[in-house]
Amino acid sequence: MLLGGIVKTSTLDYPSLLSAVIFTRGCNFHCPFCHNIDLVRLPRNQSDTREPKETREARKTKDTKDKREKRVQKAHAQIELDPKEPDHGPWPQVEEALAFLAKRRGLLDGVVVSGGEPTIQPDLPDFLAAIKALGYPIKLDTNGSNPEVIENLWHLGLVDYLAVDLKCLPQNYSYFTNDPFISSKISQTIDLVLSSGRNAEFRTTCLAPFIDRDIISDLARLAAGPIPLFLQRYRPERVLNPSFMAPYPQPSQTDLEAFRLLASRYLSCYLR
Numbered sequence: 177m178l179l180g181g182i183v184k185t186s187t188l189d190y191p192s193l194l195s196a197v198i199f200t201r202g203c204n205f206h207c208p209f210c211h212n213i214d215l216v217r218l219p220r221n222q223s224d225t226r227e228p229k230e231t232r233e234a235r236k237t238k239d240t241k242d243k244r245e246k247r248v249q250k251a252h253a254q255i256e257l258d259p260k261e262p263d264h265g266p267w268p269q270v271e272e273a274l275a276f277l278a279k280r281r282g283l284l285d286g287v288v289v290s291g292g293e294p295t296i297q298p299d300l301p302d303f304l305a306a307i308k309a310l311g312y313p314i315k316l317d318t319n320g321s322n323p324e325v326i327e328n329l330w331h332l333g334l335v336d337y338l339a340v341d342l343k344c345l346p347q348n349y350s351y352f353t354n355d356p357f358i359s360s361k362i363s364q365t366i367d368l369v370l371s372s373g374r375n376a377e378f379r380t381t382c383l384a385p386f387i388d389r390d391i392i393s394d395l396a397r398l399a400a401g402p403i404p405l406f407l408q409r410y411r412p413e414r415v416l417n418p419s420f421m422a423p424y425p426q427p428s429q430t431d432l433e434a435f436r437l438l439a440s441r442y443l444s445c446y447l448r
């Protein structure tokens with residue numbers, strides 16, 4: 177496991193529980209509005225860009241190269257090639273994190289594992305099992321790109337609460353990754369979460385060009401069901417790709433409330 181930090185106490189990250197938050201390093205996305213810059217820059221190439229099982233046979237069409245896609249690819253290239261980001265280590269080690277959690281038994285109610293993107297780390301099940309062995313319930317934050325990993329973690333009983341980002345409509349995820357199969361992976365994750373009967377939430381950061389009134393409506397329709405959707409504000413400070421984000425204003429409170437009302441037609445929706 178590559179860890180990126182530990183927040184020793186949080187009342188905000190795990191619903192109703194006093195928790196510690198453990199951040200993993202590395203992400204398979206490059207969201208222009210990401211604030212976890214130091215966690216995302218490091219190991220870049222752990223993304224599983226294989227076609228998911230369900231679509232290996234079915235996929236027939238090729239991605240079109242329209243203007244928007246070219247612009248997105250240019251934005252990806254700018255991020256990939258930026259050599260200036262410093263390494264903010266030393267990073268916490270797994271043993272250190274587990275020792276901390278062992279010491280806090282009885283004082284903390286739960287543990288949040290966040291990122292970066294935790295599901296790209298091959299030894300995530302072992303790490304979560306070690307946390308479970310200390311008696312903690314676990315909340316996992318994910319960008320939803322690895323439905324097979326999520327399913328396996330649930331199967332192993334290693335995740336008690338799942339938070340899945342819905343960044344935009346599945347067909348528009350080329351803003352965030354070059355994975356040609358991401359659309360079907362995100363759709364698969366949404367279906368998995370909706371049919372799971374597990375404790376979970378969807379989360380969406382609200383800002384153009386990823387979210388507008390039509391998009392939030394379509395997204396909520398896609399995720400309609402028992403899982404709540406939390407709408408989050410965009411904070412423009414120190415983001416991964418400021419030049420990409422520069423033309424897009426922060427949505428107003430009125431915009432956010434309008435998004436919430438539109439989404440509430442299909443599922444329980446809250447502003448966070």
Ligand code: SF4
Pocket residue numbers: 203204205206207209210211212216291292293319
């Ligand atoms: S998925 Fe999360 S951690 Fe990864 S780049 Fe996007 S916002 Fe940052």
